[in-house]
Structure formats: C-alpha cells, structure tokens
Amino acid sequence: MDRLLLLEPSKEVRFQGPYTEIVTSYMKLTNPTDKRVGYKVKTNAPRQYTVEPNNGILEPNQLQVLSIRLQPLRVPNTSTTYHKFMVQSMVVPDSDVKSEDLWRGTHKADVIDYKFNCILEAEQIQNGIETSPEHMQMTSPISNHSPINIATLQTTKLNNVQGIPKTNGISSMVDKLKTVVTEMKEMMKKSDERLLQMNNDSSKETRMLSEKLKARESESAMLTQEVTTLKERLQQVEEESKRQISLLTDKLQAQEAQFEQFRTTTVQQMSEKMEEILKQISNSETPTP
Template sequence: MSKLEQVLILDPPVELKFKGPFDEVSASKLTLTNPTEHTVCFKVKTTAPRRYCVRPNSGTIKPKSSVSVILLLQPFDYDPHEKNKHKFMVQSMYYMEGDQSVEAMFREAKPEELMDSKLRCVFEIPSPPFADEPEAPVEVVGDVKVPTIAKVSESAPSTDPASGVDPKLEALEKEQMRAAEEIKNLRAELSFLRQENFKLKDDKLRAAKQMRGDAAGPTVVKLHEAPPGFMPAHFILAIATAFLGYFLAKFVL
C-alpha cells in the first residue's frame, strides 16, 4: 500500500533557520496547519534530540486550526566549517476516538497510516555590523573641530503663499549665515593669537640666550610692552574657545 501524503501544511515547509551567535539558546518557530475536516495528530522528531527542546513535541490539531511548535537549539561551540546534518521530521495521522494517548497511537500505528515531512536545519551567522555611518563633515577652527553648518536648500518647499518663502527656513538660514560669519571671525582671531603667542615666546627665548651669552654683563632686553587693557594671548584663546563652544551648542547642536 502506498504511503499517505502529508495533510498538514508546514510553515516553513523545508528549512528551519536558527540564528547565531550560538553561545545562547536560539529559537525557531514551526507552524502546523490542519486544512481538513478531521482532527489530526502530530509528532515532531529530530536527529539530534540532545541538542534541541521541542514544545510541544506532539499533540492534536483540530479541523481548520493551527498549532505553533517552538524549537530551541541549545548553546554550543559553532564551527562554520562543520557540516550541519541536523534534521526534523513531522509525523502525522488522523486522530481516532478512544482512550489512547497520542504517544500510544503513534506507537501502535501501522506504517501506511503515517504521514511525514522532513525539514533540514540551517544555522545562520549574523553578518558583521556595518561600519558606523560617516561622521558629519567638520571644520577645524584653531585646534578645535566643529561641525560644518549645512546650507539650507534654496528649493525648500514654501509654506508662506504670500512671500513664497518659509519663514522658519528663512530665519534658520540667517542664523546659519551669522554662525558661519562668527566662525570665520573666530578662526581669524585664533590664528592671530597663535602668531602673537609664538612671537612672545620667541622674544623671551632670544632674550634668555642673550643674557646667558653676554660675558661682560647682563644685557637688559626690553620686551614688547603690552598696551593698556591687553590680555595674554593664551587667556584670549581660552575665552574664544569657550565662546565658540557656547555658540555651537546654541545654534548648531
């Protein structure tokens, strides 16, 4: 007598996929659907019973109903070069009214009464995470990197029918223009302060060399006198850097 064709609809029908990493339990779901007008018994078997937990591994499915089976792969040392031979088999048969349990029915069933479907296991290793998205373009101001301010597109949609210009975009564009101008001024000021600071250090160094090299006596070297109200270059540099940070936090971030 020929073998009966499987009446249950399996989802997935061919492969059970388990996703790594496999240093923890990996789960896969199998849905069994009974499209017939009769109650159907099912039993799930595997070629590697010590590696999997199946819940439920047997039961009955009422007509026009479905049952979800959860398959749990236990943690193990995954070797990508090792060929995976794990398989599952779903056996089914029509339920016969009586006092017998499903297990007893399958034990006593004749081979021609059983229907089965085989599924292979597939182990999937997640791809390496994509590289971080490229950072926003930066602009170097002195020794500080600041985000480049994006320009507002001139073709941005208008929300003001009278003027044809979005007031919010117009205001934002003005703020960005002012920010760009401030950054330009700060860059120029920082460059000037660095030059002044370098010049002062150079003058002091030359004065010290002259004093050590003059055997006849100390030579008094008159350093550049700072005009009234002049602050040291490093102090101004610190103030400019603090102002730049505050300005970027307010308008850019």
C-alpha cells in the first residue's frame, strides 16, 4: 500500500528543555493523495504527553500541524528512552463519515502505521552551579543535541559530588552542588504534585463528560422510544382508518343496491298501474251495442 501521509519529522520527535515545565514539539502531516485520509496519534506514555489534535481527517493536499506537549518530568525515575509515538492513517471510505467514527471496525490491512522515537535533548544545567575551570573539570561535557537519560545524569552528578576532595574552595562548591541537588528534588516533588493535580483534574473532567454522555444517551433512548411509539400509534390509526373506510364503502354499496332494487320495483309497479288505468279508460270509452 502506498504512503498516505508525509510526516515532518519522519523518524524522531525531539524535545528541548528545561524539563521542569511543559515542553512543546511540533509535527507536520501532509496528505499528498487525491483521497481523504484519516489519522490518529498513539503513544505508549499517554500520561506524559498530550497531542492536539490527536485525530482528524485531511482533505487532498491538506497540511495539519500537531502540537505535542511533554509534561514536566519526574526526575530521576522518568526517562523518555522507551517512549514511542505512532501515527496511524487510512483512506476515508465515506464522504459523510466523522473522524470519531472512522476507526470503528477497521481492518489492520487498511491501516498504515508510522512509528517515531521520542528524543529528549540535553539542556545545559547551570541553575546556581559555578562555571569555573575547576567545576568544568569535575563534570563531563554534554552535547546540546544528544539524547539524555535524566536518571543517569543525576547519578553522575551525585557520584561527582561524592568524589570531590573537600579542601579549600572545593568544599564550598560541594555544598553548592548539594544545594542544587536538594532544589532539584524539591522541583521534582512539585512536578509530581502538579502532574497528580492535572491527572485528578483530567479524571474529574472525564467523569463529567462521561456523565453528560450518559445523560445524552438516555435522552436519545427516550426520544427513540417516543418516536417508535408515535410510529406504532400512526400505524394503528392508519389501519383503523382503512377499516372504517372499508366499512363505509361496503355500507354505501349496500345502500346503492337497495336503492336500485327499490327504483326497479317502483317503476315496475307504476308501469303495471298505468296499464291497468289505460285498460279501464279504454273499456269505458267503448260503446254499448
């Protein structure tokens, strides 16, 4: 099956810190075909990322930009090393179908998947740490464009702190590094609390939407029942009308037959009476010999 979408980037979704707040990356989807193409986005870490819009239908040659948001990271337990994204696409079979109904009952053979790795690019972590030559010698350089594992980074920092000889000015530097680690832990704790609050808010909104949907479904079921009842009543009225019309037609035909019989009998009687009267007149006018 030919490709239905052109994606940019085509293999990796990259993010650039700082990661103590929401970070956004973008992806372009283009439909190069002459058909309508539906798409939806999946990830193996749905609590860590949000995608807007995460599904839709692209007209021929239409471009759609997706906004991918990375939630604040829970350092050091969270790593994006194994985070994946997948964009699924398929030809829209019906011009009237909606995007939310497109993927119901689809066959795997009709779907084309595009898979992406999630790359978290390193940030220069200064945040109160002195950038003196002594400090530069204590920490190994990190490329601004290389993937980073936050857990490995913090472990390396802590090992460096423990390995520094606490003499002269270096002792104060160690204290500063410990302070930075403490601040990072506090930031991690606040990020966890914020993420938990966002999850709770999201759960509340989901429950509210679910309740509204159930209410709408109940109203729809009631309306459907009322329509069904009205149809049944209309059918009964129609059948009763046909029955009444049939009875009236039979009665009218019977009355017409009776009238025709009465008319025939009356005409015959009148004819016989007239003949009798004419005979009497004829007899009375004949002379007596």
